[in-house]
Each structure stands twice: as C-alpha cells, then as structure tokens.
Amino acid sequence: MVREGATTTNPEVLQWVTEVAELTKPSAVVWCDGSQDEWNQITAEMVETGSLIPLNKDLRPGSYLARSHPADVARVEDRTFICSENEADAGPTNNWRAPADMKAELMPLFDGSMTGRTMYVVPFSMGPVGGAISQLGIELTDSPYAVLNMRIMTRMGQAALDGITPGSEWVRTVHSVGAPLLEGAEDVAWPCNDTKYITHFPETLEVWSYGSGYGGNALLSKKCFALRIASVMGRSEGWLAEHMLLLKLTNTETGKAYHLSAAFPSACGKTNLAMLQPTISGWKVETIGDDIAWLRPGRDGRLYAINPEAGFFGVAPGTGESTNPVAMETLWGNTIYTNVALTDDGDVWWEGKTDEVPAHLTDWLGESWTPESGRPAAHPNSRFTAPIQQTPTLADDWFEQDGVPLDAILFGGRRATNIPLVAQSLSWQHGVFVGATISSEKTAAQEGTVGELRRDPFAMLPFCGYNMADYWGHWLEVGEKLGDKAPKIFQVNWFRKGADGRFLWPGFGDNSRVIDWVIRSVEGEHEGRRTAIGTLPAAGELNLSGIESVESELDELFAIDPASWLAECDLTEEFFAQFGDRVPAALQTELSELRARLSA
Numbered sequence: 001m002v003r004e005g006a007t008t009t010n011p012e013v014l015q016w017v018t019e020v021a022e023l024t025k026p027s028a029v030v031w032c033d034g035s036q037d038e039w040n041q042i043t044a045e046m047v048e049t050g051s052l053i054p055l056n057k058d059l060r061p062g063s064y065l066a067r068s069h070p071a072d073v074a075r076v077e078d079r080t081f082i083c084s085e086n087e088a089d090a091g092p093t094n095n096w097r098a099p100a101d102m103k104a105e106l107m108p109l110f111d112g113s114m115t116g117r118t119m120y121v122v123p124f125s126m127g128p129v130g131g132a133i134s135q136l137g138i139e140l141t142d143s144p145y146a147v148l149n150m151r152i153m154t155r156m157g158q159a160a161l162d163g164i165t166p167g168s169e170w171v172r173t174v175h176s177v178g179a180p181l182l183e184g185a186e187d188v189a190w191p192c193n194d195t196k197y198i199t200h201f202p203e204t205l206e207v208w209s210y211g212s213g214y215g216g217n218a219l220l221s222k223k224c225f226a227l228r229i230a231s232v233m234g235r236s237e238g239w240l241a242e243h244m245l246l247l248k249l250t251n252t253e254t255g256k257a258y259h260l261s262a263a264f265p266s267a268c269g270k271t272n273l274a275m276l277q278p279t280i281s282g283w284k285v286e287t288i289g290d291d292i293a294w295l296r297p298g299r300d301g302r303l304y305a306i307n308p309e310a311g312f313f314g315v316a317p318g319t320g321e322s323t324n325p326v327a328m329e330t331l332w333g334n335t336i337y338t339n340v341a342l343t344d345d346g347d348v349w350w351e352g353k354t355d356e357v358p359a360h361l362t363d364w365l366g367e368s369w370t371p372e373s374g375r376p377a378a379h380p381n382s383r384f385t386a387p388i389q390q391t392p393t394l395a396d397d398w399f400e401q402d403g404v405p406l407d408a409i410l411f412g413g414r415r416a417t418n419i420p421l422v423a424q425s426l427s428w429q430h431g432v433f434v435g436a437t438i439s440s441e442k443t444a445a446q447e448g449t450v451g452e453l454r455r456d457p458f459a460m461l462p463f464c465g466y467n468m469a470d471y472w473g474h475w476l477e478v479g480e481k482l483g484d485k486a487p488k489i490f491q492v493n494w495f496r497k498g499a500d501g502r503f504l505w506p507g508f509g510d511n512s513r514v515i516d517w518v519i520r521s522v523e524g525e526h527e528g529r530r531t532a533i534g535t536l537p538a539a540g541e542l543n544l545s546g547i548e549s550v551e552s553e554l555d556e557l558f559a560i561d562p563a564s565w566l567a568e569c570d571l572t573e574e575f576f577a578q579f580g581d582r583v584p585a586a587l588q589t590e591l592s593e594l595r596a597r598l599s600a
C-alpha cells in the first residue's frame with residue numbers, strides 16, 4: 001500500500017512510512033505533491049463531508065471555513081513534552097518524559113489510530129529548498145485539514161521530497177487526530193480525541209502528535225519542528241531557531257536596506273509589527289515573516305536570517321482595517337479560516353474586523369448570533385491561514401535562498417510599568433540578559449495575581465526544545481563568534497501605561513518611530529543617553545513629527561525608577577535560581593552589574 005504511489009525511492013523514507021502505516025493502519029496512503037489539483041481534490045472532499053464550508057466565491061475566492069471541536073481550539077502546553085534522554089536537558093520549564101517511556105505510552109494510542117482514514121505523506125521544506133539555512137521534513141497525518149494548512153504554511157511537495165536523500169538530515173513528524181473510523185460509523189466534521197500528546201524527541205529529530213487537529217498541535221512544521229526541534233538542531237550546529245518576526249527596512253533617502261528581527265511573547269502583536277505601515281516618511285517597511293526566524297552565521301561572519309514558513313497562521317480577532325490593513329489585503333482569498341464567524345452572505349467576520357458589527361452571523365459554533373447574544377461570534381483564538389506571497393508588502397528577501405543579514409534584534413513584552421519604550425543594550429551579553437528576562441504582567445485572562453510578572457525568556461518559554469539556561473549559553477556563544485559583526489540588541493515596550501492607566505504610546509504604525517531610532521542608532525547617527533538599564537533616545541532623537549502631543553508623555557515613557565528596577569532584579573534572581581548552576585555565569589554577572597548601576 002505504501003510503495004504503491006510512492007514518489008521517492010529513498011529506502012529510509014519508504015521504511016519509515018511503512019512502519020508508521022503498519023502501526024496506525026490507515027485504509028489508504030496518499031503521497032502529496034503540493035499541486036493545485038491535489039488542493040482542489042482535498043477541499044472538494046472536505047466540503048462534501050461537511051468538514052469545510054466554502055465561502056462566497058465573489059467575496060473570498062478559494063477560501064474555506066473550518067469549525068473545530070469546541071474542546072480543540074488551541075495549543076495544549078500542559079500536554080506538550082520534550083523527550084530527551086536526560087531530564088536536565090529538557091530543563092525546569094518543559095514537561096519531560098524519557099523517550100522510551102513516552103514511546104511505550106504512545107504506541108498503544110497510535111496502534112490503529114488511522115483506521116478507516118487516509119494517511120497523507122506531506123514532504124516540506126522550511127525555507128527555500130536547498131537554502132543554506134533551510135531544513136527538510138515529512139509530516140504523516142490523517143487530517144486532510146492539516147494537509148491543506150501545511151500546503152499554505154510550508155514549501156510542500158515533490159521538490160522537498162526529492163531533497164531528502166539517503167543519509168541526509170530531515171525531521172520525521174507523525175500526526176493523528178486519534179479518531180479511528182470504524183466500518184459503518186459516521187464521521188464527524190472535526191475528529192479529535194480528549195487525550196492529547198504533543199511529543200518531541202530531539203535526539204532522533206522526531207515529533208509525535210496525538211489527539212488534536214488544531215494549529216500548532218497539528219501543523220507540525222511550526223512550533224514543533226521550526227522551534228522546539230530546530231532549537232536543538234541549532235544548538236549542535238551553531239545556529240538559532242527563534243520566535244521572531246522579520247522585517248526589511250529601506251531608507252528611502254539613501255536607498256540603504258536593513259533587516260530587523262523581533263521576539264515578542266504570543267499575543268503581543270507580532271503580525272501587526274510584521275506588516276507595519278510607517279506613519280513617518282523616510283522608510284519603506286516590508287514583511288519577511290511574522291512568527292519564526294532561523295538565524296545562522298554566514299560566510300562573511302554576519303548573522304543571516306530566514307523566515308522558514310510560507311504562510312501566516314494568524315489570530316483573527318483584533319485584525320482589522322484600522323489595525324492591520326495589510327493583513328486584511330493579504331486575506332483576500334485562498335485562505336482557510338478556522339473558528340471565525342460566518343456572515344449571511346458567505347463571508348467571514350470576527351471581533352475587530354470592522355468597526356460596525358453585523359446584525360446577524362453564524363458564530364464559530366455554528367449557531368445563530370446577534371450582537372445581543374452576549375458572547376463572542378469568533379473564538380478568541382480563531383485563525384486565518386494565508387499564503388505569505390499574497391502580502392502586498394512582502395519583501396523580495398523572503399525568496400532569498402540563503403537569507404538576509406540582520407542589523408538589529410528587538411526583545412519586547414507587554415509591560416505596563418518599568419520597561420521604557422526603547423533601550424539599546426550595552427553589549428551582546430547584556431542583550432542576552434534582556435532577552436532572558438522578558439516578561440509581561442499577568443492580565444485578568446491568566447491564572448495568578450493580576451500584575452504579577454510572567455517570564456517568557458526570548459518569547460520561547462513554550463517553544464524551547466532544551467534547557468532554557470543552556471539556550472542562553474548558546475546565545476552567548478553565537479554572539480562571541482559574531483564579535484563586532486553581531487546585530488545590535490534593543491528592548492522595546494509598546495504597552496507602558498501612565499499613572500492614570502492610559503497607554504502612553506500610540507503603538508501600531510507609530511512604532512515606526514522607534515524603529516527609525518533603532519536603525520539610526522545602529523548607523524551611529526544617534527548618541528543616545530546612557531542609563532543604568534541601557535541607552536535611551538536623547539532629547540530630540542525620537543521622531544515625533546505629527547504626534548507632538550506625545551512629547552509630554554516622554555518623561556513617563558522613559559522613566560527609570562531604581563527602586564522598582566531593583567525589586568525586579570530580586571525577581572530575576574529568583575527566576576534564575578530555578579535553573580540552578582546551569583545559568584551562564586555571564587548572566588549572573590549582568591544581573592550584579594545592573595544592580596550596581598541602579599544603586600550608583
């Protein structure tokens with residue numbers, strides 16, 4: 001069955017696909033080629049079975065709506081495991097299981113899990129096929145929804161499979177929704193299982209995912225491969241897999257181009273920044289990526305970056321004409337929507353898409369909805385999956401085979417207090433300290449005390465495939481190798497609030513003003529103002545033309561209160577303590593030097 005339509009002769013691939021098929025027992029195996037015909041066929045089948053709703057062809061050509069099971073709507077971090085041989089290699093911030101124990105637990109679940117379903121063989125490349133920073137993988141899945149999403153999110157198809165040659169390095173990923181379809185039984189629109197496992201085997205470059213059809217649980221190229229497994233590959237091969245967006249900035253006066261990456265925790269507006277529309281003149285801003293960047297030293301000693309993905313899997317609510325017109329244009333068609341609301345004329349809607357709320361909708365659960373219903377029409381984690389090549393602001397650099405050189409790296413969180421709008425780190429080592437201590441205040445939506453700091457180092461807390469403290473050490477080593485060719489590191493915070501609870505900074509397109517300062521600092525055009533926590537813009541350096549009223553907020557936006565910073569240093573010490581003596585000495589030095597500067 002496996003070898004019948006096989007489109008490779010690589011015995012390693014054939015053997016692995018055969019083994020998984022013997023275990024999961026699908027009724028058919030389909031080798032995907034990534035073609036339009038294949039897409040047409042799978043979408044037609046899913047429409048037929050009720051798993052996809054075709055949208056109005058005049059309003060959203062080539063687009064579909066999927067509604068998930070109401071209990072399968074997000075990544076499941078408490079069911080996510082790093083299965084390294086040694087527990088200490090997973091570190092205190094990951095769930096760990098010994099590989100053999102986890103396999104013993106999983107195999108009975110996968111045994112026959114694809115019964116009655118088709119197993120798709122989905123070969124894909126992360127980054128341009130054959131690129132210096134690219135990697136190859138295969139996902140075996142019984143979810144046609146996952147196949148369609150993978151076709152948008154990766155370079156999926158024959159070229160990727162052809163790149164997987166005997167002896168080459170590639171990542172094996174297996175996904176089952178865990179819902180065998182027994183003879184005569186009727187299928188459901190969104191099969192899944194209450195039992196869920198998202199498991200990673202970094203030493204053997206494998207991912208096994210069971211029970212969920214949603215997002216990062218099912219599109220194994222994304223968080224599972226491109227962050228958790230790739231971070232481990234990067235550690236041993238001298239590169240970095242990061243939860244970062246990627247931007248190209250061109251100075252329209254000089255024509256000089258720059259590249260910037262930025263790490264923010266989930267739900268801090270990465271997609272909005274990736275599609276930034278500057279409110280100041282002098283810059284052309286173009287998109288390269290919105291979620292993941294792989295960084296690797298190039299032959300010239302600089303740090304090169306790619307966006308390994310080929311699409312956006314973006315959060316729909318809050319994306320609208322006023323907040324992100326570029327995203328709205330990108331979503332014109334060829335898009336899969338999941339868990340958004342359906343309008344009466346066959347288009348999609350979600351909270352924040354338009355200022356005006358439609359009088360009637362079908363909500364994400366398939367029920368009739370009006371503004372009086374008292375519940376959101378779209379699920380808060382509803383998504384669009386859209387091809388990156390539809391982005392009107394896409395930079396040519398997305399196609400660059402070997403990536404683009406980075407000039408600056410930003411680290412940001414969502415901080416109402418303490419953290420200034422922007423600060424340049426004093427050195428690479430200090431920048432790694434800043435990345436390692438990224439945090440956001442907890443909001444009412446999260447467990448814990450409101451205002452308490454939630455640490456999210458490098459925005460990688462749920463995504464680092466090895467011990468977080470070793471990861472910091474790896475960043476330090478990469479920086480040492482780059483020396484004075486290393487990109488400059490900045491800390492940013494769009495979310496600082498005044499004593500009256502108002503946001504002090506307008507954000508969105510006006511963040512271009514901060515990026516203008518960042519690039520001019522990299523170029524040495526600005527002196528800055530050195531403080532205990534980093535270099536801030538000196539008077540007059542931040543371009544406020546057109547928003548002069550913000551001038552009166554600058555004192556608060558850039559205020560550094562030594563007492564509350566010192567209190568935060570105590571929290572950092574506690575945070576570091578959970579990693580024991582694996583915390584690099586250089587970061588302990590940074591902490592004590594920061595305390596000394598604040599106390600001076």
Ligand code: OXD
Binds near residue numbers: 216
């Ligand atoms: C995402 C996330 O979906 O970070 O990108 O959670």
Ligand code: MN
Binds near residue numbers: 243266291
């Ligand atoms: Mn993300």
